[in-house]
Amino acid sequence: MSYLLRVYLQDRPGSLGLLAVSLGSVGADILSLDVVERGEGYAVDDIVVEVARGSLPDTLITAAENIDGVRVDSIRPYTGVLETHRELELVDEIARATGAARMQVLVDLAPRVLRVSWAMVVGPGAGGVVQLFGSSSAPETPLGDVDWLPVTEPVQLDPDAPWVPEPWRDIDTRMAAAPIGAASKALLLGRSGGPDFRPSELARVGYLTRIVTTVLATS
Structure with missing residues (x-):
C-alpha cells in the first residue's frame, strides 16, 4: 500500500x-x-x-x-501512477483529443498530475454555477451561487465559505480554482482532508491552465 x-x-x-x-x-x-x-x-x-x-x-x-x-x-x-513528466503528458493527451473531450481529459488526468482528490470544470448555468466536466471522483453536489467566479488567477478558496456544500465541509475539503478557457469558466480542484495548496502549487496550476487554455484556443 x-x-x-x-x-x-x-x-x-x-x-x-x-x-x-x-x-x-x-x-x-x-x-x-x-x-x-x-x-x-x-x-x-x-x-x-x-x-x-x-x-x-x-x-x-x-x-x-x-x-x-x-x-x-x-x-x-496514494493510488496515482508515478511519472516524471506528468504535466507534459497531460497537455499531450489534451492536444490529441478533440472538441469537448479535451476538457474531460483535463479533469480525468488532473487529480494524479496535481495530486488532488478530484477535479471539475465549472461555469455559469441555470440556478448558479454548475459542473460542466468532472473526474470520476468529483462530488455531484450542486454548487448554486459562488462568490469567486470569475477568477483571473489561481486562488485557494475558503473551505468554510457559505457557498461550500456541507458534505465538502464535513470532510475538510481544501480547494483551489484557476481560470480555464473562457473567462467565466474555472478548473476547480479539491483535496479531501487537505492539505492546503501551497503558493508554489497554485503557480503550477496556473502554468498548466494557461498552457491548456492556449491549446483549446488553437483547436
Whole structure:
C-alpha cells in the first residue's frame, strides 16, 4: 500500500537522508519525492512511500517526526501512477483529443498530475454555477451561487465559505480554482482532508491552465 506524505523539514545537508533512514526503519520504501516549495531554511516535500498492507499510517508519522526539524503536514493513501513528466503528458493527451473531450481529459488526468482528490470544470448555468466536466471522483453536489467566479488567477478558496456544500465541509475539503478557457469558466480542484495548496502549487496550476487554455484556443 502506498501513502503520500507532505513533510516540512529544515533545509540543511543530511536532513533528507536521515528522514529516508527513519522511514526505512519502519519498513517504508520511498518511491518518489517532489520538492513542493523551498523557503528560507526550510523545504516542503511530497514523499510517496510503499509499506506492507496493514501497516498503520501513524507509524510513518512517528518515524518521520523522530527526526529533528521534521513535521508531517498530511498523510493520505496514494493510488496515482508515478511519472516524471506528468504535466507534459497531460497537455499531450489534451492536444490529441478533440472538441469537448479535451476538457474531460483535463479533469480525468488532473487529480494524479496535481495530486488532488478530484477535479471539475465549472461555469455559469441555470440556478448558479454548475459542473460542466468532472473526474470520476468529483462530488455531484450542486454548487448554486459562488462568490469567486470569475477568477483571473489561481486562488485557494475558503473551505468554510457559505457557498461550500456541507458534505465538502464535513470532510475538510481544501480547494483551489484557476481560470480555464473562457473567462467565466474555472478548473476547480479539491483535496479531501487537505492539505492546503501551497503558493508554489497554485503557480503550477496556473502554468498548466494557461498552457491548456492556449491549446483549446488553437483547436
